[in-house]
Amino acid sequence: MRRPHLPARLPLDPYILALLGTVGLAALLPARGPAATAADSASTAAVALLFFLYGARLSTREALDGLRHWRLHLTVLAATFVLFPLLGLAARGLVPGVLTAPLYGGLLFLCLVPSTVQSSIAFTSIARGNVPAAICAGSFSSLAGIVVTPLLAAALLGGDAGGFSPDSLLKITLQLLLPFLLGQALRPWAGGFLVRHKQVLGYVDRGSILLVVYAAFSAGVVAGIWHQVSLPRLAALLLVEAVLLAAMLLLTWHGAARLGFGRADRIAIQFAGSKKSLAAGLPMASVLFGAHAALAVLPLMLFHQMQLMVCAVIARRRARDPLPELAADRVADVSPAPGRPAPHAR
Template sequence: MSWLQRLRIDKFLLVLICVVAQASFFPCRGIARVIFENLTTAAIALLFFMHGAKLSREAVLGGIGHWKLHVVVFLSTFALFPLLGLAMKVFVPTLLSSSVYMGFLYLCALPATVQSAIAFTSVACGNVAAAICSASASSILGVFLSPVLVRLLMYTQEGGAGGHDTLHAIGSIILQLMVPSIIGHVSRPLIGGWVARHKKLVNMTDRSSILLVVYVAFSTAVVEGIWQQITGWTLVAILAFSLVLLAVVLVANTYAARWMGFDTPDEITIVFCGSKKSLANGIPMANVLFPAAMVGTLVLPLMIFHQVQLMVCAVLAQRYARKQAALEATAPDEGRRP
C-alpha cells in the first residue's frame, strides 16, 4: 500500500493542486484565454454527455421504490446543507471572509455527487440500487434547484435578487449541462457498450474536463488577484469548516435514518448520498452562474470539501463494511445456540 493510500489522499487532488499552481504561475491570457474558454465549453458538454451515457435506466428504476429514503437524502442535500450554510454567517468576518463564506453557500446549494456516493455505498454494503437512483435524481434536480438556492442563499446576502436572472441561469444550465446529458442517455443503446468497455478512458475524460475548467477559472482569478485575498490562514479555515460541516451532516443523517427506522443498508445509503457535494457538477455550474473573475474564489471551498468528504467517507465506508462482515460472521453461530 502506497503512502497516498495510507493517508487516503486522492491522487486527483494532487493533480488539481498542480493545475492550480500552473494557473497561478502561468495563467492563460488574451487569445489563449478565449481558446481555453471555448475548449472548456466543449469539455463540459462532453463531460455531461458521458454522464448521461453511463446512467443505467434499469438501475435507476430498481431504486425508485425507496421514496422515503430519497426524501431524506434530498432534504439533507437541498435543505440541511443550505441551513447550515446560512448558520455559518455568524463567523463572518471574524473567521471567514465574505468571499469564502459565499463559496460555502455555493457549496451548500449543489446537488450530491453520483460516482463517489455509489462507490462508498457499495464498499459499505449499503443499498446500491437506491443509491444509484437517489444520487442520479439529486444530480438532475440540481440543474433546477441549485440556481434557485444560489439566488436565495447568496444574492439575498447582497441585498436582494431578481427572478429573471434565476430563470436565465436555469435555462443556461439546462442548455449547457442537461441537454448533453439527455442526448448521452438517449444515445446509450448505441454507445452504452463502448462506454462500459472503456471506463478508464471515460473517467479520464471526466477528470480532464474538470481540470480544464479549474485551470481557466483559476487563471482568471489569478489575473484578478486571488492570492492577495486568499492567505494560508484562509485555507486552514476552509479546511476546518469543511470538516465541521461534513461531520454535522454525517451525524444528522445517521441519527435521522435510525430514528425513522431504516435498516442498516438503507442507513448507509442515506449517510453517503446525503453528505456529498458534486465537484463534477459544481465547477461547470459555477462557470455558467458567475462572472469568470469570481469562479476561482467561489469553488475553492468546494475543492477542499470534496477531498475532505472522500477521505472521511473512505474511512467510514470501511468501518461500515467491517461491522456488516462481523454481523454476518456471528449470525450463523447465534443460530446454532440452543
C-alpha cells in the same frame, strides 16, 4: 482498552493532486488575452461535453427501477438539498469574523451541489451497505442537481450567481440542461459505445474538468482575487468544513435510524447524503460564477478530499461491525437448550 484500528493509508486522491497541479499551473502561467478567450471557449465546450456524457450514461431504466425505494431516495435528496443548504445559511454568521464573503459564497455553493456517485457506491460497498440503493440515490441526486443546484444558487447567492437574469438562465440551459437531455435522447445508440470505452471516457471527463479548473483559476489570478485569501482564513475554512462534514455524517446516520431504516440502508443514506460531487460542482461553478469561479470552487475542492479521507475510515470501521443476522446467529448458538442451565449459571 483496545485502540481503534485505522487504515494503513488514508486515500489521497491522485485526481486531487492533478487538480492542485492545475491550480499551480494557472498561478504561474495564467491564460491572458487571446489565450484566455480560447481557454474560456474550450471550457464552455468541455462543460457541455461533460453533461452530455452524464445524460448518456444515466440509465433511465435503472432510475425508474430504483423508484421502488422512494423513501430512501427522498431522504438522501432532503439531506443534499435541504439540510446542507440550511447549515450553509447558518454559517452566514461567521462572516466577516471567521470567513470572508467570497469564501462564504464558496462554502454556501458547496452546500448546494449534488451528491457524488462513484465514491458513495464504493464506500457503501466497503461498509456492506445497500449498494443498489446508493447507485440510484447518487444518480437521482445528480439528475436533480442539474436543475435544483442552479435554482438554489440563484435564490441563495443572489447576484454572485447571476440571479434569475435571462442571460444566466440561457447559459444554464445551453451548457447544462440541453446537453444532458441530448445525452439521454441518444443513450439507446451511444450507451453501448460508452460502456465499451468507459476507461477512455473517464480520462475525457477528468481532462475536461481540469480544463475548467485552469480557465477558472487563470481568470482569478488575472483578476487578483488571491490577494483576498490568507493562510489563517484557509485554516478557518478547513475547520468550518470539518464541522459541516461531521454534522452531516451524524444527522444522516442517526436521522435514518429515527426514520426506521435498517443498517444497510442507513449506510447508503450516510454516504450518499453527506458528500458533495466535485465533478458536477466544478463545471456548474464555471457557468454560474464566471470570473469569480476560482474562489467559489476552493471550498468544494477542500471538502472533497476531506470527505474521502473521513468516509474511508468510517467505511472500514462499518465493515468490521457484525451484521444483524450474524449477531442473531451467534446469540442462538450460545442460547441454552431447553432444560439446560445458561452458561453463566454453571
